[in-house]
Amino acid sequence: MNRPQSIERMIDVIKRLPGVGPKMAERLSYYILKMPDSEVNRLIESILKARQVMKSCSVCYNLSEYDPCPVCSDLDRERNVVCVVETPQDLIAVSKVKDYKGLYFVLGGALSPLDAVGPSDIRIDKLIKRLKSDNISEVIIATDTDSKGEMTAVYIAELIKKLGVKVTRLGYGLPVGGDIEYADEVTISMAIAGRKEM
Ligand SMILES: [Zn+2]
Known part of the structure; x- marks a missing residue:
């Protein structure tokens, strides 16, 4: 039946x-x-x-009940450092790290030629625009450590370097092929502390 x-x-x-x-x-x-x-x-x-x-924050594209979101409106944060993540869930994971006091930017995915996701399908233009208008001295790239995340990191690092902004990538305490969202606080904290210039 x-x-x-x-x-x-x-x-x-x-x-x-x-x-x-x-x-x-x-x-x-x-x-x-x-x-x-x-x-x-x-x-x-x-x-x-x-x-x-829930709406998308117009500054960092985090999901929030407010626009700008509480992170972007928090005046105690260092406003010259931006951590770039793939998803709002990744932002939550990094935000658990107490010693990171900078701001964020949510790309909304990662480059993936096999899935036909190109640079115009994620918020690369918006990131570059923000870096041009705000006074940012360092961008920490915290995309996932899988091939899509690595490819995205290399691609945006080239664009950011052209603006004369320092670019760093999370250090390798994170498992290769991993999703930032599922990494624990201590691992992310160590990866931020051990970040390397790209
Ligand atoms: Zn925000």
Whole structure:
């Protein structure tokens, strides 16, 4: 017997979420069907609410309920150092490092020729524009240590050096091929301390 069409549709939608395979999508779908109405409503409302209030910071492109975001508006931070990350989740990971007091810039991904992601698909232009208008003396590149992240680091470092701004890359305490988002605070802290000029 085939699954009812409405369940099939639900599985199909959930399956498209990152990291969710067909089996997991099936499990979640049947689980949601059995949940009490109040729980389902809370789930839906929390998604809708977050989507409604979260915006992209117009300075660093971090996701925040405010624009500029709390990091960009924090006047106690060093305003001449910018750490470049791929995603808002990476920013959260680096922000746990207490001894980094600079600002951020979220690229919104990494270069990936195989997936047809080129320089105009991430915020390289916006980064360069910000470096030209703000008084930035160092850019720390904290893209992932996989091949896409490395390629992106090399590409943007060349552009930044042309502006006469110092560019550094996180030092190698980070596992090769790793995602900054999942690195622990101590590792990121050591990688920042051991950063190397590009
Ligand atoms: Zn911001």
